[in-house]
Amino acid sequence: MTARKNLKTIFTLLPYLWEFKVRVVLALSLLVLAKLANVSVPLVLKEIVDSLNQPQAMLTLPAFLLFGYGLLRLGSTLFGELRDAVFAKVTQRAIRRVANQVFTHLHALSLRFHLERQTGGVSRDIERGTRGISFLLNFMLFNILPTMLEIGLVMAILVNQYDIAFAAVILITLLAYIILTLVVTEWRMIFRRTMNTMDSKANTQAIDSLLNYETVKYFGNEAWESKRYDEHLQTWEKAAIRNQTSLAALNSGQSVIIAVGITLLMFLAADHVIHGTMTIGDLVLVNTYLLQLYMPLHFLGFVYREIKHSLADMERMFSLLDENREIRDKPDARKLDALNPAIRFDHVNFSYDTNRQILFDVSFEIRSGQTIAVVGQSGSGKSTLARLLFRFYDIQSGSIRIDDQDIRDVTQQSLRAAMGIVPQDTVLFNDSIYYNIAYGRPNASPDEIYAAAKSAQIHDFIKSLPDQYETIVGERGLKLSGGEKQRVAIARTILKNPAILIFDEATSALDSNSEKQIQTELKRIAENRTTLIIAHRLSTVADADQILVMEKGRIIERGRHTQLLAANRTYAHMWALQQRRQTISANPDNDWQTPSLPSVDKS
Known part of the structure; x- marks a missing residue:
């Protein structure tokens, strides 16, 4: 089931990659060139060593080989950097597209979902999921595939030029390494999922508590909120400790396997040199290949673990896309x-x-x-x-x-x-008063926005503020009083100029004097409009x-x-x-x- 979900997650990304198919093909070509250059370096180094390992009378400077060695070293690095530069646009565009798709989908979901959701957890899921996309694309394409390609090329060279025992030792070492990594990483994933769950819960509780800062203060419950937050962090801490200790155990096991493999290969190579079937250059070649494979193999375990973690993170984000859009337009819906x-x-x-x-x-x-x-x-x-x-x-x-x-x-x-509505509970964006009024019709001119504010009897109040229309209203508009927020909401609806008006307790936050002024204005804007008043x-x-x-x-x-x-x-x-x-x-x-x-x- 988990493997099927992982494959589904990976296949979900393919359309975003194929949008830049030329860049993808070019990046993969550069990847192959980089690995071919990297694998060729020990071959050239062997020839250099053998050329220099001659009697003094026959010793010559292998200038061509030295020049080629330098070019191959440069090529292995340069092709890798070019590959990253070519693929950067693919990765960043995929992140942008997926994040925007999830964001758009969340707005398309019904009010029922948003009344039940936990904003902090959802935002953290999106954040981790988009970060996981970047890691998955870069490391899966540019670390897993190149490492496998390099291992295959090295084994082919060793089988072709030397005793098959060299390839057998590398193959057995590789299989043992992969099996250990797969088994232990699967076991460790439960700790990562627990960490993710607790991280989302802690973030949700923290945001909810901070959004209700005044309520917390009213009831003196700062210690209670800290206790609740710490309970989530405590569970997260336990999972994080287990995650780290199990990681240390996995790394130790991987190091043992690599060390055993290296030792066996060196014994084989030294034995062949003693018996004259291999030169000093061959010994250097085998040793260099071992060093080149050691780091990718050691890094492969880290990459695999992180890819699993990224898939787990992305799984939570993509699960938001699976949320059913309860309210949908019919295929033949008209305006x-x-x-x-x-x-x-x-x-x-x-x-x-x-x-x-x-x-x-x-x-x-x-x-x-x-x-x-x-x-x-x-x-x-x-x-x-x-x-x-x-x-x-x-x-x-x-x-x-x-x-x-x-x-x-x-x-x-x-x-x-x-339709335009003035709701009973007006919630404003944490932006300027100008922005919040203009939200009714974002393309409205400044004069139209000022006129709407005058109609809502709030223009003079705004002009009296130090920053006037650029005054930031704070989270959910908390820097404004209830009546001021409601006037902004009325101005926003006036600016929208809808054919149908809905006033849901539109003057509930106003005093009697202000209510009379606003009621007169509401009657004026409701003339010749179909109006529903909830009062x-x-x-x-x-x-x-x-x-x-x-x-x-x-x-x-x-x-x-x-x-x-x-x-x-x-x-x-x-x-x-x-x-x-x-x-x-x-x-x-x-x-x-x-x-x-x-x-x-x-x-």
């Missing part, structure tokens, strides 16, 4: 026509999980240019309507239509381009064309504000309760006079 967008929910049933249904037979219509408000207690399913409109999830039954087009039949890009404060939706009251995933009332008050049901009771709370808030000293509310102990 949404949103010139006069009317929205229709028709008998919609939806559940996040099979055992927990959220919406039950929800039906309503928002005519083009009309404003519909949805109110209800927390957990009644109000915000789910917005998520379904954006098609973050697909419904189980019923249909959602815009201009009589089922949103499952149109492209997601065109669907979301037609908790009923005073903000009293002017809506229709109000839907939701409870436990069902619409239990619908009508205009005055009609719902006259019906004297759930909406009327919610309105009375909120009015009472506003009265108490405005006159806190009189709260004891309200018999329907619990008294406050002022002692």
